[in-house]
Amino acid sequence: MAVVFERPSLWRRFVPFLKGFDFWLLLSVCMLAGMGLTAMYSSGFDHGTRFVDHGRNMLIAAGIMLVVAQVPPQRLMSLAVPLYVVGVALLLAVALFGITKKGATRWVNLGVVIQPSELLKIATPLMLAWWFHRREGQTRPVDFVVAFALLAVPVGLIMKQPDLGTALLVMAAGLAVIFFAGLPWKLVLPPVLIGAVVVVLILSFETELCADGVDWVVLHEYQRQRVCTLLDPTRDPLGKGFHILQGMIAIGSGGVSGKGFMQGTQTHLEFIPERTTDFIFAAFSEEFGLIGNLALLAGFTFLILRGLLIASDGPTLFARLLAAALTTIFFTYAFVNMGMVSGILPVVGVPLPFISYGGTAMVTLGLALGMMQSVSKSRRLIQS
Template sequence: MDRRRVLSLIKTALTGFDKPLSLIVFLLFATGIVALYSAAIDMPGRVEDQLRNILLSYVVMIVIAYLPTQTLMRVAVPIYTVGVALLIAVAMFGLIRKGARRWLYVGMVIQPSEIMKISMPLMLAWYFQKREGVIKWFDFVVALGLLLIPVGLIAKQPDLGTALLVMAAGVYVIYFAGLSWRLILPLLGLLVVAITLLITFQNDMCAPGVNWPVLHDYQQHRVCTLLDPTSDPLGKGFHTIQSIIAIGSGGVEGKGWLKGTQTHLEFIPEKHTDFIFAVYSEEFGLIGNAVLLVLYLLLIFRGLFIAANAPTLFSRLLAGSITLIFFTYAFVNMGMVSGILPVVGVPLPLMSYGGTALVTLGAGIGILMSISRQKRLIQT
């Protein structure tokens, strides 16, 4: 094979590959490794493990990026069905760790709820694509049913953080499919009223012996601790108090890389996973946070641009939902670390240590690249 032929094949392979998105993801990975090195400096092997996780995430990303969107449509129903079946299996005979039944042993230990973060938007986008042009109110009821089945199973494990992420992924698809604001605004109004009542009657609602419907005791305690972290400063409120101190102590310029006192004196719990934003904020300050926010905003804007230019309804719904999943991850994580949201165990996307979440997010980026690539191939 001559040189010209090789160059031609390479050019064909790269046609439509989304370079801006690739650059943004690379910068976030690089920023995450820098923060993780400091957070895990006393944890040998963490950085090496994370580099392997990133490599695996890139492999998944590239493989999915070269899948046609028609293939993604064909696998939507099977993946969703398998995901729900695995969640049922978890409920029946899953592994129990730290009081939660979230894992399943199938030759190796897996967490099936992670599958639903991708299969949920795939399934709903497939459903609305099949109903394109004839979407009625009943279709939104069906979509809600498809969404509530896995969300209910995940919430029962209990895993409120993942349940909220899966719920958000599905709600984004339903919204982009044309759900009327006349239905959304009353729900938002009820949420505002509930929050207002909770804040107003905080002392009564959070008094010992008071049990809330739906939520487990530990989830109720997290909400109450959010409203007043000092009520349990060495227990439920410790995470929030220490992370707020770390963020505030970073100031404008930060204390410098590897110089965070809260971090290296072991005051920040889960500093290499869910609370890595506190480590980053302490060492890089307001300026570093501004840079990080810009990177996430660029990621979201690029994803929404891909969604707006997608060639089919399926692609638009899927790209829009996955993009806003990244927004939800970042918003919830930064919110809980900053003390404005309850601690729910949501990692900071592309930065927190962990293999499963990185692979899931890598698959999401791969889907965005696949949709972008398909659009460019159509144009050429």
């Protein structure tokens, strides 16, 4: 008697890959991705294939997330040191013989032109989480000194390129790991107070500090100009202040309910610079107004809260620190982008997650989501 084996459907073969997934996290991402595709269709309809490419980038990120989610946190931990070492080595290669574009040296040609700083967004928190996991239960002050040194190396090399936006993201992720690892408050308060004093001094002596010919030493000239433009964008309304002023005009003109889909005048008359990338939040605000912005904020808030919940339930210290750091990356992306477009932070090259156009950033987001799903899956497997 012949035995007939029924071939399982594609869906039945795919379902095991989703076992243990945090679907609330997926729901928040899908909500943001939907708003991102809507905003991209409107702001990028006359930018060739931007909308199609944005959708393709999302599918690539989803595939990366699905694959990385199958890797247990223990295996991710084993990759921490190699990824960090390779990332720092590539940053050194950029410093020695990197490719310069528009005054910045951020790329290196290894047969394929790559931007190593993107790797460090993930490699740095991985390394720091590994470091503190190895010292769980016996952390000493010197361990925090070593952690700050491990963080300072990539941040310093990235700032030298110069790339303030990426350096800020790497620093935020690294500081999140150090803080959640138990950094004493007596070490947290002094830099916070120093930062507050610096801000007060800059505001008090704005005219003198922003005068022509003044050198801030610690910042490049273009970075100094960005801070001064933030303090008074009307200083150069058709030049350095143009981005901020047009972004604020677009956000304000959206009102409560917005001008409607495809109806943004600032957007479609091309007053908003970089309207499909760094300043897409201004285009979104103009067409969907306060109501749309509240929906966008709700999506990011839910994503961040869900990420923190996954971190708090992580099975190991490494998993908890990694998930917390990756959640911090999402928060920093969203906060800095919305802040710079709204005129409360200096303009830096930080995209809005799932909304802004960009393939490299989308790959980084897919990696981060995959690692967070890996932590969630390992937690659920252990509980079951």
